[in-house]
Each structure stands twice: as structure tokens, then as C-alpha cells.
Amino acid sequence: MLHKAFFSILLIGLLFSACMNTDKYNEKVKQLDSLSLLIDSAEIKFSSIDTSKIKNYSIEISQNLRLFEKSNTNTITNETTILLAEYGRCLKCFEEINSEYSKFKNELTESKEQLENLIHDLKMDKVEETKAAGFIQEELIASSNSYQLIMAVENFYKVNLTKFEALNPKILVLIKKSILK
Numbered sequence: 001m002l003h004k005a006f007f008s009i010l011l012i013g014l015l016f017s018a019c020m021n022t023d024k025y026n027e028k029v030k031q032l033d034s035l036s037l038l039i040d041s042a043e044i045k046f047s048s049i050d051t052s053k054i055k056n057y058s059i060e061i062s063q064n065l066r067l068f069e070k071s072n073t074n075t076i077t078n079e080t081t082i083l084l085a086e087y088g089r090c091l092k093c094f095e096e097i098n099s100e101y102s103k104f105k106n107e108l109t110e111s112k113e114q115l116e117n118l119i120h121d122l123k124m125d126k127v128e129e130t131k132a133a134g135f136i137q138e139e140l141i142a143s144s145n146s147y148q149l150i151m152a153v154e155n156f157y158k159v160n161l162t163k164f165e166a167l168n169p170k171i172l173v174l175i176k177k178s179i180l181k
Contacts, residue, residue, distance in 0.1 A: 111146040
């Protein structure tokens, strides 16, 4: 009987201390949860980048530039030079996004996993109190950097997609004119 009472008191004490430990980092866990949602939104935005469209546009730009080069025998104007340079920059941007896509995706995944692991460890009180603030700060910085990187890449994609869609018809007209000469 005394053994059962001791065990019951011990169990209640452990449950009580577990509840107390969970609350110890409650505010930080909420902050990290918010950051996790931010990473989720970055993942959604990042997944909107259509890599097959980028690849197809890259091929189209390369072919159009080669075709213009082959068909144009005249001196080109400054305006045409600027237009072709902008068009070529779209190609470089698309190629850069395609070549770095996996790296960016992995960074997002890693950031998400590290956040989830830290949240879990804080909830389970597996982090020494003296180290918790440092770990939390590291994750805040790393996740914030990942988010900013993905937002920049997504913006880079949109800007160059819009630029390509504006320039492509003009380039096609230039090619047609140079072929007809």
C-alpha cells in the first residue's frame, strides 16, 4: 500500500514537472511555430516556380538568339543591342534558378526540419536551459535567412518571367525582319 502511494505521488510529481517544463519555453515555442508557418508560406511560394517552364524558356531564348545571330548580317542598332542583352540576361537568370533549384529546396527542407526538431526538444525539455537561448537565436536567424532567400528567388523568377514575356515577341519580330532581308 505504501509502495502504491509512493508510486502515485512520484507519478503525479513527474506529470506536474513535465507540465511545468513544457511551459518553460511556451513563448519561444509559439515564436518558433510562427516562424515555421513563415517557412511553410515560403515553401508554397517556392513551389510556384515552374522549373519546366523555365527550362523551356531557356531553350527558346537560346534558339532565338542563335537564329538571330545566323540570320542577321547587318549592323544592329543600340536599341536592338540593349534588347538582345536584356533577353540574354533572362536566359542567365533562368539557368541560374534551374541550376540552384535543388539547393534552395534543400535549404528550405533543412530549415523546416531544424525548426521542428528544436520545437520538439523544447517541448520535451531536452534542451539545457543555458543553451536554449542560443539554439533559438540560431534557428530564428537561419529560418529568417532561408525565408528571405526564397522570397528573393521567387521575386527574381517573377521579374524575369515578366521580362521574358515582354521581350520575346519583340525578339521574334527582329528575327522575322532579319530573315526576310
